[in-house]
Amino acid sequence: MPQYNRLRGTKDVIPAQTQLWEQIIMKAARTLKLYDYSLIVTPVIEETALFIRGVGEGSDIVMKEMYNFQDKKGREIVLRPEGTASVVRAYIENSLPVKSNLYYIGPMFRYEKPQKGRDREFYQIGVESFGDPTPYKDAETVKLAETFLKELGINAFEIQVNSTGCKECKPKYIEVLLNFLEPRKAMLCEDCLKKIERGAAIRVLDCKNEKCRETVMSAPLVTAHLCEPCDTHHKLFLEALKINGVKFIENPRIVRGLDYYTKTVFEFITDKIGAQQNTILAGGRYDNLVWELGGKKTPAVGFAAGVERIAEVINAGGGFTTEDKVDIFVITDKQYIKNAYALVNTLRESGIKAVMSYEEKSFKSQFREADARKAKYAAIIGETEIQNKTVMLKNMETGEQKETNEQGIINLFK
Numbered sequence: 001m002p003q004y005n006r007l008r009g010t011k012d013v014i015p016a017q018t019q020l021w022e023q024i025i026m027k028a029a030r031t032l033k034l035y036d037y038s039l040i041v042t043p044v045i046e047e048t049a050l051f052i053r054g055v056g057e058g059s060d061i062v063m064k065e066m067y068n069f070q071d072k073k074g075r076e077i078v079l080r081p082e083g084t085a086s087v088v089r090a091y092i093e094n095s096l097p098v099k100s101n102l103y104y105i106g107p108m109f110r111y112e113k114p115q116k117g118r119d120r121e122f123y124q125i126g127v128e129s130f131g132d133p134t135p136y137k138d139a140e141t142v143k144l145a146e147t148f149l150k151e152l153g154i155n156a157f158e159i160q161v162n163s164t165g166c167k168e169c170k171p172k173y174i175e176v177l178l179n180f181l182e183p184r185k186a187m188l189c190e191d192c193l194k195k196i197e198r199g200a201a202i203r204v205l206d207c208k209n210e211k212c213r214e215t216v217m218s219a220p221l222v223t224a225h226l227c228e229p230c231d232t233h234h235k236l237f238l239e240a241l242k243i244n245g246v247k248f249i250e251n252p253r254i255v256r257g258l259d260y261y262t263k264t265v266f267e268f269i270t271d272k273i274g275a276q277q278n279t280i281l282a283g284g285r286y287d288n289l290v291w292e293l294g295g296k297k298t299p300a301v302g303f304a305a306g307v308e309r310i311a312e313v314i315n316a317g318g319g320f321t322t323e324d325k326v327d328i329f330v331i332t333d334k335q336y337i338k339n340a341y342a343l344v345n346t347l348r349e350s351g352i353k354a355v356m357s358y359e360e361k362s363f364k365s366q367f368r369e370a371d372a373r374k375a376k377y378a379a380i381i382g383e384t385e386i387q388n389k390t391v392m393l394k395n396m397e398t399g400e401q402k403e404t405n406e407q408g409i410i411n412l413f414k
Contacts, residue, residue, distance in 0.1 A: 009111075009120025019324045020311050021123075024152060025105060028125050031148045035140070037101040037127055042086040044107065048076040054085030054260060054293055065110040067120075079109035083126040083304055084260070084286070085293070091130060092295035099131035105307075119308070126304035127283075130290070133299035135233045138264040138285055139240030141301050145268060145281050146246055148305070153320035154270075154313055157280065160251040161241070161266045162223065163234040164202070167288065169227035170262075176220050177201055187215045205253045221252040233263055260286040264301065272316040273309065280313055281305040327413060329370035330356040331363060332381040340381050343391065343406060350410045354379075370396060379409065 006012060013021060029039070048068045067079035080086055083104050091100060105125050114120060127144065129137060142159065149157060165173055178201050185193060189209045195201060205216050226234060241248055248266075256265045265284035273280075283303025290298035313319060328347060332340035340356050347354035355373060357366055363380075370378050380392040385403075393409060394401045404412075 007120075009114040011119060011121070015324075017311070020314060021307060023320070024307055024310055024314075025125070027151045028103075028105070028148055031144070031151050032103045032127065035101070035144045035147075037103045037129075040087060040090060040102040040104050041106070042080070042083070042090050042104065044080050044109075045077050046080055046086055046089070048078040050085050050089055050293070051078055051081060054088065054289060055082065065112050067109045067111050080107075081110050082108055083124055084128060084289070084302060087126075087128045087302075088289050088293050088295070088300070091128075092290065092293060096130075098298065101127070101129045103127045123307040124304045125307060126302060128300060128302035130298055130300045132301070133287065135237035135264070136240050138237045138301055139244055139246070141283065141303060142241060142248075142266055143244045143246055145266075145283070145303050145305070149268065149281065149310075149319075152310065152314065154280075154310070154318050156272050156313070156318040157268045157270045159246060159248040159266060159268055160254055161238070161248050161264070162251055162254040163226060163230060163237075163263050164255055164261050164265055164284070165222060165226050165230050166262050169225060169230055170202075170222075173220070173222050173225040174201055176225060177204075180219050181216075184215050188212050200259075202255045206255050216253070222255070223250075223252050230263055237264055256282065256284055260289040260292070262287045266303070268305075270313055270318065272313045272318040280309045323374065325353075326355050326370075326373045326375040327353040328355075328377045328379050328409065329366070329373055329375035330354060330379045330381065331366040331370065332356070333363075333383070334360040336381050336383075336386060339386060343379065343381065346406055347409065350413070352410065352413050377409075 048066070051066065066081050069077055071077050083106070087102055087104060090096075091102070103126065105123070107121055107123050109121050111120055112118065127141070129141060142161070146159065164170060178196070181188070181196065181201060181204060185196075188204065189207065189212050192204045192207050192209070192212050195203045202222075204212065205219060207213065207216070223234065238248075238250070254265050254267055261284045263285045266282065267279050268281040269278050270280050271278065281303055283301070285299070285301040287299040290296065290300060314321070330340045330344050337358065344354045344356050357369055361369075367378065375396050378394040378396055380394060382392070385391055388403070390403050390405050391409065392401055393404050
């Protein structure tokens with residue numbers, strides 16, 4: 001018989017890992033609802049043109065990372081490479097309220113070389129807030145991201161912020177930057193040279209190549225070339241962060257890899273998962289994207305976080321740990337299986353995680369299974385318990401035993 005394996009760059013997230021994923025997703029949803037965000041679910045497949053227009057024709061995603069193909073009707077289709085463009089399309093198409101706070105959780109796909117911390121299929125939690133142009137909304141979004149990570153027990157991060165300007169001042173800055181880079185092209189990597197050719201010179205500032213980083217160290221700063229409205233926005237944003245109690249570092253090299261960003265950009269950096277893939281959360285403002293994708297001019301700001309990256313930080317000791325324990329393992333003789341079965345169902349209806357073995361096993365085997373399932377308690381039903389209409393409850397950690405009944409067990413867990 002043939003053996004089938006998962007495709008390169010994809011993964012099976014098995015129960016030992018999904019326990020942590022469940023906690024991440026549940027804590028994310030709770031925090032996002034606290035900030036008045038509602039869940040939105042968009043298709044995994046979209047028109048290719050949506051991302052060419054939204055992400056940028058010269059971006060790495062569009063140029064070399066998209067899973068795009070023709071369907072049976074010859075339409076150009078893509079597996080969603082990022083969440084923002086899809087949410088903006090849905091916001092426009094469904095005529096959602098001008099002011100909308102939305103969040104999404106789902107898989108994204110990028111065709112790139114699989115490496116540590118970067119698969120071809122990956123999961124993101126993201127937020128997109130529409131309709132508020134103020135720097136206070138930017139600061140609130142950063143605070144939301146910080147709150148979310150701290151809820152997960154993650155405190156080992158640094159928040160870096162910058163402004164990339166707007167349609168008025170960014171082109172002027174890029175012209176200054178090109179003049180700086182022209183005599184230094186020989187010191188840049190091949191990727192950076194391609195970025196310049198594609199009209200994405202600003203992304204050279206964010207190159208991870210050490211030689212390129214040294215080359216642009218003395219490059220003109222974007223924050224020194226902001227127009228007056230962008231400069232005012234940025235200063236108010238920094239002030240609002242301080243009011244929120246958010247500690248941050250200004251990093252003029254942060255530009256993000258997508259064309260749609262305007263003004264505020266930010267990244268949450270950690271040292272827990274290596275130097276190459278050290279960003280666990282990132283985002284910024286994008287005031288032109290809704291209009292560019294066919295909607296009305298609408299300001300927006302958001303961020304995305306990789307579920308795998310967050311899980312990696314937690315596993316590296318930067319956050320909480322999870323342990324999948326059973327509350328009660330019910331143990332019985334074969335003649336009382338129906339009684340045990342009824343008890344398991346009663347306990348479950350009361351919100352207690354109860355399990356049992358339906359097979360006719362010895363008490364010793366059942367206790368071994370209870371240990372393997374990390375049960376907190378064993379509820380034992382034998383002839384004496386049946387006669388007395390009771391249950392013998394054993395604390396699996398201390399070995400302490402006491403006689404009780406169904407309600408007594410329920411009260412214990414309440």
